[in-house]
Amino acid sequence: MKQNTKIAFIGGGNMAMAMASGMIGTVCQAKDILVIDINTAGHERWLGKGVKASSQVTKELAQCNIWIYAVKPQNMHEAIESSKIHLRQGTLVISIAAGLNTQSLCGWLGSPAKPWPGLVRVMPNTPALIGKGVTGMYAMPSLDEKDVLLAEQIMSSIGSVVRVQEENLLDGVTALSGSGPAYVFLLIEALVDGARALGLDNNQAKKLAIETILGSAALAAVSDQEPATLRENVTSKGGTTAAALAVFEQHKFRETVKQAMQAASDRAVEMSRELGKS
Structure with missing residues (x-):
């Protein structure tokens, strides 16, 4: 990384904090x-890291050669309007x-007649808060x-990165990894509820559920076998796992997951249409 690299975050929420924490010492100092964040309540955390924080846009922004817009989608147009002069x-x-395409963003950063020539859209997820994002x-x-x-390189400081060559594929990314942590947390909730119904206490159920998911994911990550094969390896004919999986199949578990992801992707497209009209 070049010595003159200066990075600005427009928006200083949890994701910005996670990104900055990963970048400090690896990407920059x-x-x-x-950080420009109108919520001054969060400034103390930033200042404690040795980062400069401001509640309003100043000419200092012009000295930064990397800008990261980390505001909520509904606040993006206002954030761009207040900062693009620099x-x-x-x-x-x-x-x-999420849900704001390059056509809208570049039009706002420049003008309808002369859009900003290029930018990068990224969709991180919340495990980035512990450096385990994708x-x-x-x-x-x-x-x-x-x-x-x-x-x-910047995004790799908070986890792994998957590049897509077509922008519309980000809607699928949103539906999978962007929203995916919520699906996993829901599964943990369901496993804990099921275990408690079978007599385990909450602490036992929670530990067993979380460690099972962590271990299974770690095994899938290092194995050269497909997830389907790993599933089959656990499933003995006529056994307990087979009985459980039969219930999942009966209730169309796979189709339910596909429909849920399609709903998330469709909503991302809708958000792009709604928010892009600003």
Whole structure:
């Protein structure tokens, strides 16, 4: 990373904090990060990391060559309008807002007649808060590869990165890894409820459920076998696992998951239409 790299976060919520925590010492130094967040209650956390924090946009933003918009989608247009006066040619712009496509974002950053020439859209997920995230990333073709690699390096500081070549695939990323932690937490809830119904106490049930998911995911990550084969390895004909899986099949578990993910993807498309009208 170049010594003159200076990074600005427009929006200072939990995801921005997770990203900055991963970047400090690997991508840049704390003193090279500027956070602009109207919520001054969070400034103390940033200042404690040695990061500069401001409640309003100042000309100091123009000195940053990487901008990361980390505000809620419904606040993005206002955030861009208040900051783009300081945007300089060659600045790498990254958006983590779900449901806002590059056409809308580049139009807001520039103008309808002359949109901003290129940016990177990323979709991280909440395990990034502990450095275990996975990020879907789409870079506009107009960007130099060095900027794309820089964006990938930034996102790799909070976990792994999967690049997609078509922007619409980010809707699928949102439905899988973006929303996916909620699906896993729901599964943990259901496993705990089921275990308690079988007589285990809450602490026992929670530990067994979480450790089972952690161990199974770790095994799937290192195994050269497909998940279907790993499932079959656990399932003895006529055994307990087979009895449980038969109930899942009876209630169309696979189809339910597909429908849930389709609903999430459809909502991402709807959000793009709704929010892009600003």
